[in-house]
Amino acid sequence: MELNQDPHYDLIIIGGGINGASVARDAVLRGLSVCLIEKNSFGSGTSSRSTKLAHGGIRYLEHFEFTLVYESLRERHLLLQNAPKYVKPLKFLYPIYKSGYRSLLRVRCGMWLYSLLSRNSTLPKHKRLKKEDILSLCPSLSPYGLQGGIIYYDAQMKDYELVLANINDASNHGLISHENTTVTNFIKDNKQCTGVIIKSGDLSKKIYGSTILNATGPWCNELSKLDEPSAKPLVAPTKGAHIIVNDLGLSHALTLEIPNEKRMFFMIPWENNTLIGTTDTPFEGNPDTISITNDDKQYLLNAANHYLKNQTLTENDIIDSFVGLRPLQYSEKTASRRSRDFSLFESNSGLLHLFGGKYTSYRHMAEITVNHIISQHPNPTQFYPCTTQSRMLQ
Numbered sequence: 001m002e003l004n005q006d007p008h009y010d011l012i013i014i015g016g017g018i019n020g021a022s023v024a025r026d027a028v029l030r031g032l033s034v035c036l037i038e039k040n041s042f043g044s045g046t047s048s049r050s051t052k053l054a055h056g057g058i059r060y061l062e063h064f065e066f067t068l069v070y071e072s073l074r075e076r077h078l079l080l081q082n083a084p085k086y087v088k089p090l091k092f093l094y095p096i097y098k099s100g101y102r103s104l105l106r107v108r109c110g111m112w113l114y115s116l117l118s119r120n121s122t123l124p125k126h127k128r129l130k131k132e133d134i135l136s137l138c139p140s141l142s143p144y145g146l147q148g149g150i151i152y153y154d155a156q157m158k159d160y161e162l163v164l165a166n167i168n169d170a171s172n173h174g175l176i177s178h179e180n181t182t183v184t185n186f187i188k189d190n191k192q193c194t195g196v197i198i199k200s201g202d203l204s205k206k207i208y209g210s211t212i213l214n215a216t217g218p219w220c221n222e223l224s225k226l227d228e229p230s231a232k233p234l235v236a237p238t239k240g241a242h243i244i245v246n247d248l249g250l251s252h253a254l255t256l257e258i259p260n261e262k263r264m265f266f267m268i269p270w271e272n273n274t275l276i277g278t279t280d281t282p283f284e285g286n287p288d289t290i291s292i293t294n295d296d297k298q299y300l301l302n303a304a305n306h307y308l309k310n311q312t313l314t315e316n317d318i319i320d321s322f323v324g325l326r327p328l329q330y331s332e333k334t335a336s337r338r339s340r341d342f343s344l345f346e347s348n349s350g351l352l353h354l355f356g357g358k359y360t361s362y363r364h365m366a367e368i369t370v371n372h373i374i375s376q377h378p379n380p381t382q383f384y385p386c387t388t389q390s391r392m393l394q
């Protein structure tokens with residue numbers, strides 16, 4: 001069935017994850033008319049499957065991604081200030097073991113740099129701890145080979161709820177949004193994207209937009225190919241799995257190294273249970289088909305047991321699990337070395353693509369994206385300046 005009305009918006013956004021939601025919020029607050037299209041339910045993609053940390057990402061310092069870490073730490077501060085309902089400080093212990101890849105000195109240097117890059121932070125400063133202090137704070141940790149460690153602060157976020165909070169604020173300011181509605185094709189005029197065809201159940205409809213934004217995260221390549229079949233991939237997703245086990249009684253989150261690897265993983269108190277994650281493996285299939293494998297579960301259980309005094313976690317202890325795809329920028333580098341920075345890219349048809357980045361920096365990415373969209377408008381001065389740096393999220 002074909003409907004007759006063909007509405008027109010300043011901006012059509014494809015994808016209701018955190019990137020789509022935050023661009024929608026920023027754009028309506030500036031005075032643009034916006035339509036947001038999501039094929040499932042809002043926040044059902046990667047944005048509800050993260051490790052739920054609003055953080056700078058200590059490990060990116062080792063890749064010299066100082067700007068990325070600095071920006072993320074600034075955004076962590078803004079999230080704690082403007083979204084206290086959804087983002088809270090979280091204490092971390094980083095125990096250092098003799099068999100580990102990083103020495104205590106190296107971690108202390110990293111923490112010093114991390115603190116330096118978060119100068120405006122209101123969180124307490126990091127501190128060095130002796131072995132005995134670590135064990136008294138976290139008695140379930142294995143004492144074998146423990147040399148000492150660091151206590152530091154980052155933040156924990158309710159990732160799914162943050163997506164909805166952004167959409168609610170946007171809806172209160174005129175956002176039109178559709179869930180369970182898929183963009184199936186682009187409408188072109190003189191080779192330029194002027195609209196999209198959306199499908200919901202048996203209904204299909206055309207909607208038109210001055211700007212069309214692809215914010216589909218791990219699905220970005222699919223939309224890009226729909227626009228330009230010969231397009232090179234934009235993202236090379238990697239899969240990240242988490243398991244949830246009954247509360248291990250952790251008073252702090254733990255930052256740990258995967259045994260015999262450089263990779264870090266976390267054990268985090270989460271909704272009265274303990275969240276353990278994550279894996280990082282290349283994924284080339286259809287993003288709709290990801291699932292956690294037994295190998296993923298075993299990898300995380302082995303890593304956790306390596307550090308637990310009683311080493312008893314088995315698959316029977318897993319009460320839940322979830323898996324997501326990191327929409328990392330396509331590059332030849334190995335998965336864990338690929339930049340977590342974001343890209344805003346315009347294809348020959350004028351279709352904009354926003355992808356990559358960290359959840360923590362969503363507000364900043366939205367601001368840059370909307371600045372760009374407004375700068376292309378014939379009358380940019382009619383729009384308001386960005387307000388999301390100080391606007392509370394209810």
Ligand SMILES: Cc1cc2nc3c(=O)[nH]c(=O)nc-3n(C[C@H](O)[C@H](O)[C@H](O)COP(=O)(O)OP(=O)(O)OC[C@H]3O[C@@H](n4cnc5c(N)ncnc54)[C@H](O)[C@@H]3O)c2cc1C
Pocket residue numbers: 014015016017018019020037038039040041042043044045046047048049050051052053054055181182183184215216217218219223238239240241278323324325326327355356357358359360361
């Ligand atoms: C395992 C893991 C752990 C992470 N941990 C952290 C962390 O602790 N801290 C942090 O800062 N970042 C973290 N990240 C990164 C962060 O979660 C992602 O960068 C972010 O959620 C990506 O959001 P997005 O909106 O781009 O994508 P998504 O949330 O995936 O949204 C894209 C949406 O597009 C929709 N869509 C696709 N195709 C169509 C179509 N044709 N029509 C309509 N809609 C469509 C999808 O249904 C989906 O909802 C993590 C990522 C992973 C995978």
